Amino acid sequence: MGRKAGRSPGETRRLLLDAAGAIIRTRGVSATLDDIAQQAGVSKGGLVYHFASKEDLIRALADDLLQTFRNAVESALDPADTAPGRLTRAYVRACLDTSQDERVLLETIALLAQLITIPAVAELARADAECWDRELRADGLPEEVLALVVSAADGAVNAPLWGTLTRTANLRRLEDQLIRLTLSDCAPPSSGG
Known part of the structure; x- marks a missing residue:
């Protein structure tokens, strides 16, 4: 899944932080990067581009x-x-x-x-x-x-x-x-x- 047109890297980063917060609140710290990427609507590769690790x-x-x-x-x-x-x-x-x-x-x-x-x-x-x-x-x-x-x-x-x-x-x-x-x-x- 590529970068959404019109979304800046800063906006994507914010989207990923918000998704991580939402997933961790409901699933705990054992939530995976896949869970977070899916919540944010980005690929795992897109997530790892912004954050190298969980x-x-x-x-x-x-x-x-x-x-x-x-x-x-x-x-x-x-x-x-x-x-x-x-x-x-x-x-x-x-x-x-x-x-x-x-x-x-x-x-x-x-x-x-x-x-x-x-x-x-x-x-x-x-x-x-x-x-x-x-x-x-x-x-x-x-x-x-x-x-x-x-x-x-x-x-x-x-x-x-x-x-x-x-x-x-x-x-x-x-x-x-x-x-x-x-x-x-x-x-x-x-x-x-």
Whole structure:
């Protein structure tokens, strides 16, 4: 099966990542490249042209998911916000984004749960978490405030893993409360004298 007319290599790559996500969500990480190629409507050769191996495809899929969240945080940055905690507030807004379709959120969580069982993906996720930890710690909030706010946001976004579906109104209220915590007069005292 040749390349579809009018589809760029980037579009084909995106199609393959989306197909891999859909197949892995339903069949698990044991899904084959043939399964993924069939889901995408491309030949296995076309898939291998973009991703040399299943490991490359899975790593790219995991990286794509991590980058999608990073992009959401960057989009949630308020250009007018220059106070300490700016990145943390964007992180909270991205985690608790109520404009996301609940079904898509559940599918993403299910996919991440499948992918994290792969050691290379677990290492990629660990490195990404360490990067977030460094960036958020440099955001200017006291550590105890940062820990509380980030843990609450992470917990709320992952609540569907435990069968808890949080209502939009509750998420908005939680978002407001967490952002208020980052803005309260809890900044560390200046060391100037």
